[in-house]
Amino acid sequence: MSRWRRFFKLCLVGLAVVGLLQAGGCGGGGGSEQPARLTIGLVSYDDGASSLEKYQRFQTYLAEQLKAVVELEPVFNEIRAVEQIQAARWSLVFAPSGLAAIAIAEANYLPIFPMVGTPNQRSVLVVRRDRPYQTLGDLANQAIALGEPGSATGYYLPLYDLYGLTLKQIEFAPTSATALGWIAEDRVAAGAMSEDDFQQYRSGFEDGTFRILHTSRAIPPGAVLIGPTVDRNQQQYIEQAMEAAPSSMTADAGYSPTSSPPDLTQLIALVEKVRPLESRVKEQPAVLTLAPSEGSP
Structure with missing residues (x-):
């Protein structure tokens, strides 16, 4: 019986260690951990590689700041972007107004910064x-x-x-x-x-x-949005890193870190009427x- 008791105790110790690791006992505080992987979605339209180059410095910077794997996932039309947003496959989205409205209304994305663009586009x-x-x-x-x-x-x-x-x-x-x-x-x-x-x-x-x-x-510009799969406790790390990014980098990525996200309430209502x-x-x-x-x- 002593061998079984020793075996049982070892099992309990093993389970306790696993539990500590899962809870962040080795280097983190559970929910306060930074995200391990982020996928950034954007629509690059017909300018393809040239638009992606503008995001590569931002991608590298965000990966270093968050100590995470950061991937860019461009799509070349709004149809594919809507599919990705509705499936919540993107952690962050750099979205023009229409996509931002859909992401907020239909997929529980949260706007965090405005995109740089015409204030009253038509x-x-x-x-x-x-x-x-x-x-x-x-x-x-x-x-x-x-x-x-x-x-x-x-x-x-x-x-x-x-x-x-x-x-x-x-x-x-x-x-x-x-x-x-x-x-x-x-x-x-x-x-x-x-x-x-x-x-x-x-x-x-x-x-x-x-x-x-x-x-x-006229409608507001687009927005940078954070996805529903990103833990809200982790959102602060992403926002802080994006706020602290160099101005040349935020200009290339096309967002304003010093402004509030746009109010898309009226556009969301219009989209719902047109649907x-x-x-x-x-x-x-x-x-x-x-x-x-x-x-x-």
Whole structure:
């Protein structure tokens, strides 16, 4: 029996050691431990490698400060970003406004810093200058281009503004430059994009090719958000490291460590109103009207 008692005691000691290690008894205080791995999500659109280079110094810095493995996970359109956000696969997200609204409302992400950008960004619907369209109603029964679902300026704002129309077809342009190309060649009558994108990409076409038919309401810039899988006790380490980062690094990463996160309440409400229309955008024709029982924007 003595051998069994000794064996039983050894088992208890072993279990106690394991328990101490799991509780942080060797170098930590349990819940106060810093995260061992972080995944940073971002949409890099068509600038690919050049946009990732801007985040690499930040990635290295954050890994050193947190003593953690920090991975960058870029995606190249909003559809993939929405999937990752809804599955809570990203610890941190550098999100434009539309994605930030979805992350807060649908996936319990928490905004911690604002993204640097136009304080009051707007969506525009662009047409060829030589076409007769003067009002949104003139686009009825025409084909138009929207951005990818998840984009505030390319998708949610124009859908809200186009409510009540029946369109011949909606096509989805992966970039604003693509939408402008489709407008120029008469593939679509109009295209939606941010006002900033329009000013940037119009120079790639003959001067005077386009004009703005409609400008949306203003919305705040995007946000850096922290995911629901990150322990809130660990969040302070991440915020402190991001606040202390050199200004050149925060500028490259595109966030402001000295400002409060944007208030996206109104944009979230707008997105929720537009959501019921999403089942109709791929239909031909696309009837952007809801039954009374479904509500309306």
